[in-house]
Amino acid sequence: MAQLDIVDVGHAYAPGAEEERWALKPLNLTFESGKTYALVGPSGCGKTTLLNILSGLVRPSQGRVLFDGVDVTALPTKARNIAQVFQFPVIYKSMTVYENLAFPLQCRRWDKARIDAKVRQVAEALDLHDRLRQPARGLTADDKQLISLGRGLVRDDVAAVLMDEPLTVIDPQLKHSLRRKIREITEQFRPTVIYVTHDQYEAMSFAQELLVMKDGRAVQQGTPEQLFEAPSSTYVGYFIGSPAMNFLTVDRNDGPFALGGQPLSVAWDIPQSTTEVQVGVRPEYVKIVTDPGPNTFPGRLRGVSDHGAQRVLEVEVAGQPVRAKTPREEGVPVSEEVLVHLPRARALPYADGKLILRS
Amino acid sequence: MNLSVTDLCLTVDGVDHLKNVTATFRPGRLHTVIGRTMAGKTTLLRALAGLQKVDSGSLTRAGADFLKTPVWRRDTAMVYQQFINYPHLNVFGNVAFPLKRAGLSRDEIQRRVRQSLASVGLADFEKRKPSQLSGGQQQRVAMARALARGTGILLLDEPLANLDYKLREQLRDEFKALFSDQGDTIVIYTTTEPAEAMMLGDVVLVMHEGRILQTGTPQEVFERPATTTVASIINDPPMNIFAGRLEGGQVTVAGFQATHVSAHLADQPDGAYQFGLRATDVSLASSGVEGEVTFVEISGSETFVHVVVGETPFVVQIEGIHDVALGDLVKLRLRPDRLFAFDEQGTLVRTPSYALASVEGC
Numbered sequence: 062m063a064q065l066d067i068v069d070v071g072h073a074y075a076p077g078a079e080e081e082r083w084a085l086k087p088l089n090l091t092f093e094s095g096k097t098y099a100l101v102g103p104s105g106c107g108k109t110t111l112l113n114i115l116s117g118l119v120r121p122s123q124g125r126v127l128f129d130g131v132d133v134t135a136l137p138t139k140a141r142n143i144a145q146v147f148q149f150p151v152i153y154k155s156m157t158v159y160e161n162l163a164f165p166l167q168c169r170r171w172d173k174a175r176i177d178a179k180v181r182q183v184a185e186a187l188d189l190h191d192r193l194r195q196p197a198r199g200l201t202a203d204d205k206q207l208i209s210l211g212r213g214l215v216r217d218d219v220a221a222v223l224m225d226e227p228l229t230v231i232d233p234q235l236k237h238s239l240r241r242k243i244r245e246i247t248e249q250f251r252p253t254v255i256y257v258t259h260d261q262y263e264a265m266s267f268a269q270e271l272l273v274m275k276d277g278r279a280v281q282q283g284t285p286e287q288l289f290e291a292p293s294s295t296y297v298g299y300f301i302g303s304p305a306m307n308f309l310t311v312d313r314n315d316g317p318f319a320l321g322g323q324p325l326s327v328a329w330d331i332p333q334s335t336t337e338v339q340v341g342v343r344p345e346y347v348k349i350v351t352d353p354g355p356n357t358f359p360g361r362l363r364g365v366s367d368h369g370a371q372r373v374l375e376v377e378v379a380g381q382p383v384r385a386k387t388p389r390e391e392g393v394p395v396s397e398e399v400l401v402h403l404p405r406a407r408a409l410p411y412a413d414g415k416l417i418l419r420s
Numbered sequence: 421m422n423l424s425v426t427d428l429c430l431t432v433d434g435v436d437h438l439k440n441v442t443a444t445f446r447p448g449r450l451h452t453v454i455g456r457t458m459a460g461k462t463t464l465l466r467a468l469a470g471l472q473k474v475d476s477g478s479l480t481r482a483g484a485d486f487l488k489t490p491v492w493r494r495d496t497a498m499v500y501q502q503f504i505n506y507p508h509l510n511v512f513g514n515v516a517f518p519l520k521r522a523g524l525s526r527d528e529i530q531r532r533v534r535q536s537l538a539s540v541g542l543a544d545f546e547k548r549k550p551s552q553l554s555g556g557q558q559q560r561v562a563m564a565r566a567l568a569r570g571t572g573i574l575l576l577d578e579p580l581a582n583l584d585y586k587l588r589e590q591l592r593d594e595f596k597a598l599f600s601d602q603g604d605t606i607v608i609y610t611t612t613e614p615a616e617a618m619m620l621g622d623v624v625l626v627m628h629e630g631r632i633l634q635t636g637t638p639q640e641v642f643e644r645p646a647t648t649t650v651a652s653i654i655n656d657p658p659m660n661i662f663a664g665r666l667e668g669g670q671v672t673v674a675g676f677q678a679t680h681v682s683a684h685l686a687d688q689p690d691g692a693y694q695f696g697l698r699a700t701d702v703s704l705a706s707s708g709v710e711g712e713v714t715f716v717e718i719s720g721s722e723t724f725v726h727v728v729v730g731e732t733p734f735v736v737q738i739e740g741i742h743d744v745a746l747g748d749l750v751k752l753r754l755r756p757d758r759l760f761a762f763d764e765q766g767t768l769v770r771t772p773s774y775a776l777a778s779v780e781g782c
Contacts, residue, residue: 103584104554232457241715248746259584265718265741285718289741302741303589303720345721345739366596367638368615369655370700370737386721386739388700390774 062253063129063220065092065115070124072110084110086277087124092221094129097247097254099264102274102300109225111274112257116223117141128220144213144252146224150205152197158184159193161208162215169216183211186246203235210243214250221253228263240266261301273297289343295414298341304373307347307383308339308411321379326356326405331417339411346407347385349374350400356408360401365393376401421482422446423573423606428467428477436630437463438474443625443632447572447604452621454611454653460630461610465575468608469496494573497566501578503559505550511537512546515565522569536568539598556587567602574602576609580616585720588616596620614656618642626650648766651696657724657735659696659760666693671756674732680756684773688761693769696760699724699737704744705753713748727752 071080071087080086085107092098100108113119114126117138126134133141153161159180166176184190187207192200197208206227213222227243228236244267247254258264264271265285273280273288273296281293285301292298298306311318311325318325318338331338350357360383364375372393374385378401385401410417428441437460445451453461466472468479470491479486486494497518505514512533519529537543540560550558559579566574579595580588596619599607611617617624618638626634626641633653634646645651645659652658664673669686673695704725711729718724718741725736725744734752744750761770 103586237717240717244715245746262585262717262719266716284743285741286743289721300586303585305586305589343721343740366593367618367642369618369642370698 062094062251064094065221065253065255066090066125066127066130067092067111067114068125068127070111070114070121070126072114072119072121072123076122083122084277085114085121088279090272090279090282092253092255094253095251096270097256097268098270098272099256099258099268100272100274101258101261101264102280104259105276106274107277108257108272108274110277112223112225112255115221115255116143116145142216142218142220144216144219144222146206146209146213146222146227148226148229150202150209150230152200152205152208154196154198156197157194158189158197158200158208161197162189162211165212165216179215179217183215186214186249187211187242201235203231203239206231206239207242210246214246214252217250219252221255222247224254224256226258227256228258228260236263243267265301273300291409291416292341293416295339295341295411298411302343304344304384304386306341306343308341309378309381309383311338311340313338320358320403323358325403325408327408327410328405329410329417331410331412337412338417340403341409341411341416342383342403342407344373344384344386346404347376347383348402348404349376349385349387349391349394350402353400354402356405357400357402360399362394362397362399374399421572421604423468423486424478424480425468426478426480428464428474428479430463430467430472430474430630436460438467438477439630441477441630441632443635445573445606445608446623447606448602449622450599450607450609450620451623451625452609452611452617453625453627454614454617455627456612456653459627461627462577463630464627465498465577465608465610468494468573469498469575470494495571496573496575497569497571498575498577499559499562499566499579501581503555503562503579503582505558505561505565507550509549510546511542511548511550511553511561514550514561515568518565518569532568532570533564536564539567539601540564541594556583556591559583559591563598567598570605572605574605574607576607578610578612581612592616592619614654617654624654626653628653644768644771645696645760646768648694648696648762651760651762651768655698656719657699657737659698660702660734661694661696661762662732662734664693664695666690666761671695671759674730680754680759682756682759684757685759685761685770688770692764694762694764694766696762697754697758699735701755701758702734702736703753703755704736704738704750706751708751708753710749710751713744713746713750715746716744725750 067090069087071083072085073083102108114121125132162180163176184193231239270284271288272282275296281297288297288301295308311320318327358378360376360378363377366373370389371386376383423445425441425443428438430438455461463472467474515533516529540563542560580591621638624638624641625632628649634641634650641654645654648661662673664671666685666688667690669681671680671682709729711727714728715726723738723742727734758772763769
């Protein structure tokens with residue numbers, strides 16, 4: 062398994078386009094050996110372009126791609142020693158499950174005993190061991206997708222496994238078990254994995270680190286927990302988590318921050334010169350309380366949405382919408398007038414859509 | 421004008437697609453039909469629309485035999501999971517298509533198309549072709565076309581299933597407002613997602629293997645699930661169900677050393693039961709029964725930790741996003757006051773005290 066480095070890589074599909082219109086704006090990234098990464102973002106964000114640059118399907122307009130320090134930018138896909146899993150399973154229909162898994166190793170002229178041991182080990186992990194003699198064409202879509210993955214895993218010299226929306230064609234009932242299987246297998250074999258998906262929850266369930274992309278830029282890279290607790294931009298605050306993070310515009314008149322004329326105590330300090338500051342608080346941390354106190358603001362209940370074990374209360378505070386997620390057993394406030402508590406430690410500062418570092 | 425369904429049955433190759441389906445759909449209400457894939461939801465909608473013949477049973481609307489009413493007179497519009505638009509027509513043309521077929525005047529068509537496009541937030545998109553729209557926008561066009569017809573029955577078959585999570589979240593909120601505005605229309609909406617069924621439905625129908633297992637308000641179905649199967653379907657993640665014994669209000673679970681005192685079960689007869697506990701009522705704790713983490717998944721802003729205790733699988737729901745390693749040994753705390761008790765056949769006998777009043781006649 063290799064470390065993958067992207068050095069000042071950018072790409073424009075239309076030559077000569079100004080940089081603002083590039084599919085991928087120049088960026089630097091490191092994918093560490095043996096870790097799983099997910100590239101997420103809305104369609105057109107550049108995630109597939111980045112994956113194709115790593116696999117060699119797209120040659121970047123500028124910059125270098127390094128596998129374990131070796132420049133592979135000019136190398137075609139087949140010389141990069143990578144395994145790929147696509148949206149649709151790719152299998153050799155005329156072969157058995159065993160032959161499908163053994164094929165890449167036979168191509169590499171491994172001896173028979175070594176191939177056999179490796180195929181059986183991977184088949185065991187994929188739960189395909191009792192179907193090795195079956196023709197691959199008779200399998201279900203999810204089993205075929207496992208074979209596609211397995212063909213990558215049998216080669217222990219593979220630099221990285223690149224997956225492009227591998228669960229798209231899988232029946233929703235089976236997605237869960239296949240996702241689980243893929244995660245178990247990657248934990249066992251520890252390949253470097255780059256996984257592209259438009260589904261942020263699939264990404265968070267699967268990958269150790271996420272790279273959130275938007276408009277051809279990498280917006281934030283981090284563990285799922287980091288993205289949830291400290292989104293680097295209002296976009297990530299919206300994109301990760303459901304419901305999205307709340308953002309409230311606060312005032313500052315030569316003094317402490319205030320919301321609706323009442324002081325808001327925060328755990329950070331930012332320069333006076335910063336123009337408009339928004340405070341970001343996750344709906345999970347907003348509390349509806351009965352007693353007044355610090356950081357507790359009068360609000361008006363605008364709506365209640367029953368999600369089952371939780372309810373989402375829509376409240377208006379200082380003329381701005383705030384959502385609070387509450388456990389079902391807490392019930393619904395009896396009065397439209399409520400008190401809303403924004404915990405000091407959970408309120409983060411944003412200006413121009415970016416998280417301003419806490420001091 | 422209610423739409424009444426009585427004992428609808430359909431068997432295909434020995435498998436029940438509809439089994440004695442009986443329901444009443446009322447004007448001005450949004451009915452959500454929740455069930456897993458293959459539960460019979462789409463078949464039911466197709467039967468209502470007249471696109472699917474049934475083996476037996478009856479359908480009546482305003483006293484008339486609806487089964488004998490041809491498809492084009494059923495006054496029904498349907499929106500599918502896979503959004504369908506005419507690729508050669510622009511957005512206006514797509515929405516106007518059925519209205520032109522119905523022979524409405526130009527002015528009336530224009531008025532209706534504009535109104536329904538505005539209601540789905542596409543007022544400025546009249547001139548675009550479907551291929552120039554995102555998936556969410558295309559589904560809105562399909563929705564606008566169905567709404568513009570102003571039919572008495574609106575059938576929506578998992579309209580959000582093919583959209584990404586953020587879009588789903590947004591459209592769910594929009595739909596709620598949109599549907600509350602549909603006057604006397606009967607709206608029937610199918611979904612596999614509990615939260616969607618709960619949020620949108622005035623009435624929730626739980627469907628499984630061709631049968632309707634329970635019908636009620638979202639609160640009734642969620643807080644008083646009639647059977648273990650309903651409890652499993654209406655909760656995401658599914659409710660934890662496990663076998664145990666009750667003796668003098670003390671619950672003993674097979675494979676667990678600990679016993680739990682559940683005051684709300686004190687007057688239940690001793691014996692064997694199935695118990696249900698929501699994932700939110702199990703937590704990772706410093707003491708409790710020990711189990712192994714087999715899987716961790718993240719949904720929205722919650723972490724679902726799958727733990728196996730002996731042979732019994734549990735799902736624990738933690739607020740926020742957390743990193744829990746597979747294979748870790750963890751301790752679980754089960755909240756005895758939150759146990760649902762079902763008999764051995766899986767029929768509800770007692771709910772936790774915070775839920776709606778206990779089941780009558782049990």
